[in-house]
Amino acid sequence: xxxxxxxATMVAPNDTELIQLLTPEGERVEHPQYPxxxxxxxxxxxxxxLVRRFDTEAISLQRQGELGIxxxxxxxxxxxxxxGRALSPRDMAFPSYREHGVxxxxxxDPVRLLExxxxxxxxxWDPQEYKFHLYTIVIGDQTLHATGYAMGIKxxxxxxxxxxxxxxxxxxxxxxxxxxxxxxSVFQVPVVFxxxxxxxxxxxxxxxxxxxxxxxxSRGFGFPGIRVDGNDVLACYEVxxxxxxxxxxxxxxxxxxxxxYRMGAHTTTDDPTRYRLASELExxxxxxxxxxxxxYLARTGQANAAFFEQVDAEAAELAARVRDACRALPDxxxxxxxxxVYTGANAILEAERAQYGDYLDGFxxxxxxxxxxxxxx
Amino acid sequence: MTRLTLSRALNEGLRRALEADPKVMIMxxxxxxxxxxxxxxxxxxxxxxxxxxxxTPLAESGIVGTAIGLALRGYRPVCEIQFDGFxxxxxxxxxxxxxxxxxxxxxxxxxxxxxRIPFGGGIGxxxxxxxxxxxxxxxxxxxxxxxxxxxxxxxxxxxxxIACDDPVIFFxxxxxxxxxxxxDMAAALDTALPLSKARTVxxxxxxxxxxxxxxxxxxxxxxxxxxxxxxxxEVIDLRSLSPLDMDTISASVIRxxxxxxxxxxxxxxxxxxxIAARVTEQCFYHLEAPVLRVGGFAIxxxxxxxxxxxxxxxxxxLDTVDRxxxx
Ligand SMILES: Cc1ncc(C[n+]2csc(CCOP(=O)(O)OP(=O)(O)O)c2C)c(N)n1
Ligand SMILES: [Mg+2]
Numbered sequence: 001x002x003x004x005x006x007x008a009t010m011v012a013p014n015d016t017e018l019i020q021l022l023t024p025e026g027e028r029v030e031h032p033q034y035p036x037x038x039x040x041x042x043x044x045x046x047x048x049x050l051v052r053r054f055d056t057e058a059i060s061l062q063r064q065g066e067l068g069i070x071x072x073x074x075x076x077x078x079x080x081x082x083x084g085r086a087l088s089p090r091d092m093a094f095p096s097y098r099e100h101g102v103x104x105x106x107x108x109d110p111v112r113l114l115e116x117x118x119x120x121x122x123x124x125w126d127p128q129e130y131k132f133h134l135y136t137i138v139i140g141d142q143t144l145h146a147t148g149y150a151m152g153i154k155x156x157x158x159x160x161x162x163x164x165x166x167x168x169x170x171x172x173x174x175x176x177x178x179x180x181x182x183x184x185s186v187f188q189v190p191v192v193f194x195x196x197x198x199x200x201x202x203x204x205x206x207x208x209x210x211x212x213x214x215x216x217x218s219r220g221f222g223f224p225g226i227r228v229d230g231n232d233v234l235a236c237y238e239v240x241x242x243x244x245x246x247x248x249x250x251x252x253x254x255x256x257x258x259x260x261y262r263m264g265a266h267t268t269t270d271d272p273t274r275y276r277l278a279s280e281l282e283x284x285x286x287x288x289x290x291x292x293x294x295x296y297l298a299r300t301g302q303a304n305a306a307f308f309e310q311v312d313a314e315a316a317e318l319a320a321r322v323r324d325a326c327r328a329l330p331d332x333x334x335x336x337x338x339x340x341v342y343t344g345a346n347a348i349l350e351a352e353r354a355q356y357g358d359y360l361d362g363f364x365x366x367x368x369x370x371x372x373x374x375x376x377x
Numbered sequence: 378m379t380r381l382t383l384s385r386a387l388n389e390g391l392r393r394a395l396e397a398d399p400k401v402m403i404m405x406x407x408x409x410x411x412x413x414x415x416x417x418x419x420x421x422x423x424x425x426x427x428x429x430x431x432x433t434p435l436a437e438s439g440i441v442g443t444a445i446g447l448a449l450r451g452y453r454p455v456c457e458i459q460f461d462g463f464x465x466x467x468x469x470x471x472x473x474x475x476x477x478x479x480x481x482x483x484x485x486x487x488x489x490x491x492x493r494i495p496f497g498g499g500i501g502x503x504x505x506x507x508x509x510x511x512x513x514x515x516x517x518x519x520x521x522x523x524x525x526x527x528x529x530x531x532x533x534x535x536x537x538x539i540a541c542d543d544p545v546i547f548f549x550x551x552x553x554x555x556x557x558x559x560x561d562m563a564a565a566l567d568t569a570l571p572l573s574k575a576r577t578v579x580x581x582x583x584x585x586x587x588x589x590x591x592x593x594x595x596x597x598x599x600x601x602x603x604x605x606x607x608x609x610x611e612v613i614d615l616r617s618l619s620p621l622d623m624d625t626i627s628a629s630v631i632r633x634x635x636x637x638x639x640x641x642x643x644x645x646x647x648x649x650x651x652i653a654a655r656v657t658e659q660c661f662y663h664l665e666a667p668v669l670r671v672g673g674f675a676i677x678x679x680x681x682x683x684x685x686x687x688x689x690x691x692x693x694x695l696d697t698v699d700r701x702x703x704x
Contacts, residue, residue: 068501068681119681122504137505138463139435173434175466201435203411209434275410334686337679348645349675356674356686359696 017215017227018259021234024287026295034238042303044085044233045293046311048077051101052290053315054110057322058100058117062268066326067117071098075231075263078289079196081105082236083258086244087131087164092153094133094146094165098196102166106132110318111325120329140174143167143193147180150189150247162190162247164240170201172217173209181221181255190247192240193218193255196230198262203275215257223253230260231289261287334360379562384554386528387417387493389562390535391455395425398453401539404431404440405457405493414459415495415554437467441492445474448488455539460551461496462505468513475544476519487542491535496524497591497641498688499552501681508678509590509642514546515619515651522619523572524548526593528558530576533569534616541572548618550591575622577629581611584635584698587626587652589615592639592689599694610698618648626652627659634665635701639689644672666704671697 021029021036055073062070073080080101087093093102100113108130115121116135123134136142146165153161171177172195184191197214199206210217218225228239236258243254261284265272297303338353381389394401403418403425409432412419422430433440437458444454458464464471471492478486498507515522521543525531531549538545570576578593579600588596593614600610611629615621630636636656638649649670656668671689679687689697 069503116503119501119503119684121680137503138465170435173436173439175436175438201406202414203407203409204432204435208432269414274412331682332680334683337683337687338674338676341676346675352644352674352676359693 017213018229019226019235019239020229020232021238022232022292022296024231024292026292026299028296034235034242036234036238037241039085039234039237041234041293042297042307044081044237045290045297045303046314047081047085047101047104048233048290048293049311049315050318051081051104051110052077053319054104054322055100057319058114059264059268061114061323061326062117067114067268068119070117070268071266072262072264072268073098073100075261075284075289076196076198076258077101078233079194079230079236079258079260082233083164083194083240083256086237086240088160088162088244089131090158090161091244092131092133092146092149092161092163094142094149094163095135096139096142096166096168096171097135097137098168099135099166103130103132106130108132110322111329114322114326115329118326118329120332140167140171140176140180143171143177143180144183146191147183147189150184150191150253151187154187154189159248159250162192162244164192164194164244166194166196168201169195169197169199169206169209169214170204171195172214178221181218181223181253184253185222188250188252190250191253192243192247193253194240195255195257196260197257198230198260200262200266200276202266202270203272213257215255218253218255223255225255225257227257227259230258231287231292233289233293260289378559380557381528381532381560382555382557383525383528383531383549384415384417386532386558386560387525387535387549388419388421389560390532391418391421391539392424394455394536394539395421395429398539400451401453401455402429402431402447403455403457404433404444406433406435406440406459408432408457413457415551417493417549417554418457437463437465438470441467441470441475441490444490444492445470445478445488448490449486453489453491453539455491455493458492458494460506461494461508461510464492464494464510467492471514471520471544471546472517476517479543480519488544489539489542490544491538491541491547492545493535493547493549495551495554496548497550497552498678498684499591501684503681504678507684509640509673511546511548511618512642512646512648515648519544520619521545521572521617522548523617524550524590525616526550526590526614527553527556529560530614530616532560532562533564533566534572536566537569537572540566545572548590552591553594556594570616573617573620573622575616575625576614577611577625578614579610579612581609581633583609583633584637584701585611585613585626585629585633586637586639586694586698587613587615588639589618591641592694595689595691596639596694599691599698602691603695603698608698608702621652621655623655623659626656630656630660631663634663636660636664636668637694637697637701638668638670638672639694639697640672641688642673643675644670645675647672666701669697669701
């Protein structure tokens, strides 16, 4: 590998295999296999603007010390909103740690995501309420969970349910991901593997994980792979919708590679200038997922200035709400760290809890060591 | 003497090792161009090339498994695991292969592989970035397990680990990466304290305080604070967690009559348990009090906003020391 040619700009997105329904210039492209079913394009636009605004706010909250770290989705809005809106209410999603846009589609209050990055919880929303599993930080682990969940769906003969699992280009190197591919294929379970190829795993360009395009990886496992323009929300929507339908109809798994780009740093602690060139960013800026939809909506007269202003106003409102809510998130009481380790009591743990409570009570001001239940009221 | 951060000292130590032996290689996620997320390998790929300092695909089992193969072929791989919580995908390779190859081959095959792991908490991170899994490896025969505590130690210990013919799990206290200390870069490696030896950081008479890694600094500060109360604490940095330097430990405890072990890892089935048992066996008639332990609780590492409650700090360490005087 010559380090100068980091991934990204190199694989041309005019790859004939790339499914695209809306060009970067905002032109609709027809694809015989992917006729766009009725879809609320203005809604998709609104979703993308709002999650980008949320993401920007989270970055500044991190800079202000309100969050410990933040993993930005900047540039990946179309991949996440397109696939997220393709889910039916009963479908189950397994995210990695960057799927804030999918969380949004699942109806999760974005403030819940901030809890994790602020360090006041590990997420801990109700996955069944939102049909959105907890964030998984260990790379690739969730692909097996999703596959197992899909095995359960199959056993239950629940024909109106499918699973989607999100992971990155880097994750494709993990053994667990290959194992998930094997399982899903062998047992023909209703799971869609949605790989956001944002070209980097921290500093490692995609070619460091695979010399062949990622979507081709499924072939050897015995199921189809599709590469979609990950910055085209319409293509992401339609391709995911069809893959989920195939899953529900018992036609087994699909791998979708959403070809996109991480416009920001890996996380707020990362410095991408150490491993990639600014020129690469410029190329991808021209493929912005939001701009092309805006251009399309404006040119076709589907949306007017008032609509765009309205969305911007909503975004500003969301940012303000999220900012205030984040600042107001309290630290958990100290003894809450002993909660929820086991379903029942564990004598050793309880002894430690009691001992630490007594220890805290020895300090002024008293009461630091109150239990969660007592403080909650 | 040069004043270096712990991260930089490791970098200099790795550089020495790469210079000294063409068989030494570095491999891991983001270790090349980025220089590692903690910059421990900063500049090494530029200076030694892409085939000696390798950005690997993202797979810990792959990193360790291929390091084993390289070692079978005569290389001396130094693997970086990005964070403590990400070593588990590699545990099969470490426990079943790396640790046992020599035994399996009746000594014909040795695997001089070093696995560097930034460990411990205190950096306000999200889940899986603050763990102390050392006892998993200390419990595995065939591995040497060490932890460095400061820049000077890091500089010599990493070189000793690479020179060692046994596999070494090398723990680095991540919250101390940016602490500075004087490092004698001119010192010859054969004058360095051997990898298997403990080191007395601060001599004392009343109680032996055993620790390693990030808590060496905390315990030293605690001992200095305790002087004001008239307590003389001997602080020992274990350095080697497997094997344990029981000679140094016992000699100290026999003199002081009291012993406290401090680590970030959960006290339950932690290294302190092994030490307490051995000290009790070897120093029973010299002990004025039971060996006490202070450390993490029997829970997963908590969320960042509570980690200060989980990590043993100066107060909790001194509180434990005080309790050994209550017997
Ligand atoms: C098992 C494991 N190893 C290492 C890490 C550290 N790490 C966090 S994100 C990341 C890169 C992931 O890249 P990719 O899968 O492409 O996802 P992206 O972050 O680009 O969305 C790494 C190496 C981890 N979280 N888990
Ligand atoms: Mg990636």
